[in-house]
Amino acid sequence: MIFRLKVFQTYPSKLSKHRDHLLFSSSFLSRSISISQSFAAKPGSDQNEEGSNKISEKLKSIPISRIRNFSIIAHVDHGKSTLADRLLEITDTLRPEAGKQQVLDRLQVEKERGITVKAQTVSIFYNYKGEEYLLNLIDTPGHVDFANEVSRSLAACQGVILLIDANQGIQAQTVANFYLALFQELVIIPVLNKVDLKTAQPEAVIKQLGSLFDVDPETVLKISAKLGTGCDEVLKAIIERIPAPQSNPESPLKALIFDSWYNKYQGAVSLLSIKDGSLKKGDTVVTAHSGKQYIVKSVGILRPHEEEVETLSGGHVGYMMCNMRSTAEAKIGDTVYLKNAPVEPLPGFRPPRPIVFAGVYPMDQSEHIAMKKALEKLALNDPAVTVIPDTSAALGAGWRLGFLGLLHLEVFSQRLEQEYDATSIMTAPGVTYKVRIKGDKIVRLHGKELLEISNPAHWPEQQHIVEVQEPMVLGTLLLPEQYYNQVAKLCIERRGVEQESSMIDKTQMMCKFILPLNEIIVDFHDAIKSVSSGFASFDYEDHGYEVTDVTKVDILLNQKKIEELSMIVHVSKVKDEAKRLVDKLVEIVPRQQFHIAVQAVVGAKVLSRGDIKPYRKDVTAKLYGGDLTRKYKKLRQQAEGKKKLKMVGNIQLHRETFIEVLKR
Numbered sequence: 001m002i003f004r005l006k007v008f009q010t011y012p013s014k015l016s017k018h019r020d021h022l023l024f025s026s027s028f029l030s031r032s033i034s035i036s037q038s039f040a041a042k043p044g045s046d047q048n049e050e051g052s053n054k055i056s057e058k059l060k061s062i063p064i065s066r067i068r069n070f071s072i073i074a075h076v077d078h079g080k081s082t083l084a085d086r087l088l089e090i091t092d093t094l095r096p097e098a099g100k101q102q103v104l105d106r107l108q109v110e111k112e113r114g115i116t117v118k119a120q121t122v123s124i125f126y127n128y129k130g131e132e133y134l135l136n137l138i139d140t141p142g143h144v145d146f147a148n149e150v151s152r153s154l155a156a157c158q159g160v161i162l163l164i165d166a167n168q169g170i171q172a173q174t175v176a177n178f179y180l181a182l183f184q185e186l187v188i189i190p191v192l193n194k195v196d197l198k199t200a201q202p203e204a205v206i207k208q209l210g211s212l213f214d215v216d217p218e219t220v221l222k223i224s225a226k227l228g229t230g231c232d233e234v235l236k237a238i239i240e241r242i243p244a245p246q247s248n249p250e251s252p253l254k255a256l257i258f259d260s261w262y263n264k265y266q267g268a269v270s271l272l273s274i275k276d277g278s279l280k281k282g283d284t285v286v287t288a289h290s291g292k293q294y295i296v297k298s299v300g301i302l303r304p305h306e307e308e309v310e311t312l313s314g315g316h317v318g319y320m321m322c323n324m325r326s327t328a329e330a331k332i333g334d335t336v337y338l339k340n341a342p343v344e345p346l347p348g349f350r351p352p353r354p355i356v357f358a359g360v361y362p363m364d365q366s367e368h369i370a371m372k373k374a375l376e377k378l379a380l381n382d383p384a385v386t387v388i389p390d391t392s393a394a395l396g397a398g399w400r401l402g403f404l405g406l407l408h409l410e411v412f413s414q415r416l417e418q419e420y421d422a423t424s425i426m427t428a429p430g431v432t433y434k435v436r437i438k439g440d441k442i443v444r445l446h447g448k449e450l451l452e453i454s455n456p457a458h459w460p461e462q463q464h465i466v467e468v469q470e471p472m473v474l475g476t477l478l479l480p481e482q483y484y485n486q487v488a489k490l491c492i493e494r495r496g497v498e499q500e501s502s503m504i505d506k507t508q509m510m511c512k513f514i515l516p517l518n519e520i521i522v523d524f525h526d527a528i529k530s531v532s533s534g535f536a537s538f539d540y541e542d543h544g545y546e547v548t549d550v551t552k553v554d555i556l557l558n559q560k561k562i563e564e565l566s567m568i569v570h571v572s573k574v575k576d577e578a579k580r581l582v583d584k585l586v587e588i589v590p591r592q593q594f595h596i597a598v599q600a601v602v603g604a605k606v607l608s609r610g611d612i613k614p615y616r617k618d619v620t621a622k623l624y625g626g627d628l629t630r631k632y633k634k635l636r637q638q639a640e641g642k643k644k645l646k647m648v649g650n651i652q653l654h655r656e657t658f659i660e661v662l663k664r
């Protein structure tokens with residue numbers, strides 16, 4: 001029997017209106033080039049020798065004591081991009097053009113999911129009390145999926161602006177960001193935005209800040225980024241409260257790579273924070289973790305377009321071009337040093353570790369090469385994604401992709417859809433389980449006792465499993481108190497265990513739940529929004545692995561296993577899940593000319609079954625009266641025909657069928 005499974009794509013493209021931006025922006029973690037499209041560069045900032053010399057001289061003239069490296073961290077829509085625009089305007093870094101749009105463009109997915117993927121790194125010159133300062137506004141991805149990248153970019157800062165909407169108050173991402181900054185011992189400048197709104201409640205939010213983070217009300221700034229009110233105060237606070245970077249110019253070069261992007265002509269461009277020493281064109285450098293050598297072709301700063309300078313030295317933040325072939329070579333968190341002066345690498349380097357997996361296949365196998373090219377191109381820009389060739393009996397040759405988290409998966413799949421014109425099939429996302437197996441033969445076969453399995457197709461037989469561990473997250477939820485019961489109920493249904501809950505003011509609550517990652521990867525965000533009328537915000541962080549009791553549920557159609565529908569399910573949910581899957585298939589698989597038995601099984605045990613009745617063509621319709629044997633003969637022929645059909649039956653499962661089945 002041949003099963004033809006057609007496309008299902010769980011992540012339709014929502015990014016079409018950002019297409020241009022995305023096609024040009026080299027990495028979703030990297031800077032956006034839209035900044036230079038919406039603002040005109042100031043005269044003299046064009047890259048020519050004179051301009052370059054001028055900038056080099058200016059950089060040299062600013063001592064390290066007058067450098068400030070900072071980042072703006074905020075929950076989505078709290079006004080980060082608007083504030084960045086105002087700072088650039090006030091400092092005359094860029095002059096706005098008529099009909100300008102926001103400088104910091106963003107991905108639609110951020111809006112939908114309430115998270116920020118990326119911002120913008122830019123160097124600002126600012127004259128304060130008669131002295132020239134260099135303020136480096138540093139890009140942070142801002143979401144915990146990219147915790148490693150966030151902490152590396154924060155490692156390039158000495159302080160942050162914690163921006164909070166005075167109307168909405170503290171949200172889940174504000175909490176996550178605050179602790180990341182606190183953990184790195186950065187100076188935190190709390191800033192309330194949107195105080196121009198009639199509904200703004202700055203005093204209530206100041207109380208929240210006090211009760212949650214112990215913030216001194218005197219230190220909180222109140223601004224309207226939209227109108228520009230109070231933005232001068234922000235610049236003043238940056239200069240007066242954030243310390244200058246520490247650096248030893250006499251020591252050999254030590255620089256941190258905290259971002260990278262791909263440029264068609266220059267290869268991978270790395271963004272560096274120079275800790276010690278200096279770096280210039282022609283230097284031979286080594287990246288500590290890969291051990292590779294490069295000759296530096298160009299160094300410079302971002303304003304926000306690249307402006308070449310002679311030397312980058314201690315305290316500076318700038319780019320390095322050295323003909324790296326892909327961003328995989330410019331590893332975030334890696335240390336750069338001079339070839340003949342090796343240094344101890346900076347702490348905190350961690351290679352990216354994928355935790356969410358999904359299969360991706362071309363709709364039509366003839367598109368395999370085109371899709372391979374598209375994937376290679378995307379992976380060049382996004383070294384955090386892992387791409388492993390995989391084959392499925394039903395979907396043909398494809399790949400299994402690994403992502404840092406859900407957001408990463410969504411952004412990647414949307415970008416894939418843009419890079420790759422034809423339709424692709426993406427299977428339901430899953431997590432990696434750690435499975436301890438027994439039996440000498442089995443262990444020898446796999447080469448180890450603890451297997452990491454992300455594809456249900458590779459799940460060992462139940463009798464060989466000793467123990468399974470699954471990835472957990474610590475979720476933080478901020479919500480109005482009246483929604484607590486509904487939200488807590490949802491978390492418990494998703495096997496969450498409450499850790500703590502507290503009121504942060506008269507109406508708002510914060511609760512923390514430990515949840516299995518697998519329970520939140522499909523529709524948790526939407527479910528949280530729907531039970532709280534959109535008021536609750538959710539964020540999560542990695543919480544290691546815990547022993548769990550899960551098993552594999554297979555789906556059989558006429559005894560034939562549909563590998564793509566196999567799922568790893570917690571035992572407490574096996575019966576319900578089996579019934580749900582079978583009922584759903586019975587409801588949505590189109591009837592055929594023959595009977596189809598649908599079964600959900602664990603091993604040999606059938607947990608649920610259903611039947612899809614055949615069409616019944618009335619073969620006797622044209623027989624009027626006469627001999628009954630003729631009628632029986634017709635019916636016998638029909639039964640024979642159906643038997644044959646069943647043998648060669650071609651059950652077609654369409655894209656919609658899959659989406660329906662996988663939806664909860």
Ligand SMILES: Nc1nc2c(ncn2[C@@H]2O[C@H](COP(=O)(O)OP(=O)(O)OP(=O)(O)O)[C@@H](O)[C@H]2O)c(=O)[nH]1
Binds near residue numbers: 080
């Ligand atoms: N009334 C008012 N609206 C503001 C103010 N600052 C920003 N906004 C509006 O708030 C919305 C979100 O602002 P953004 O600057 O895009 O917010 P963001 O934090 O950068 O959002 P992401 O990039 O999605 O994380 C926009 O519609 C802004 O016009 C303000 O001071 N007052």
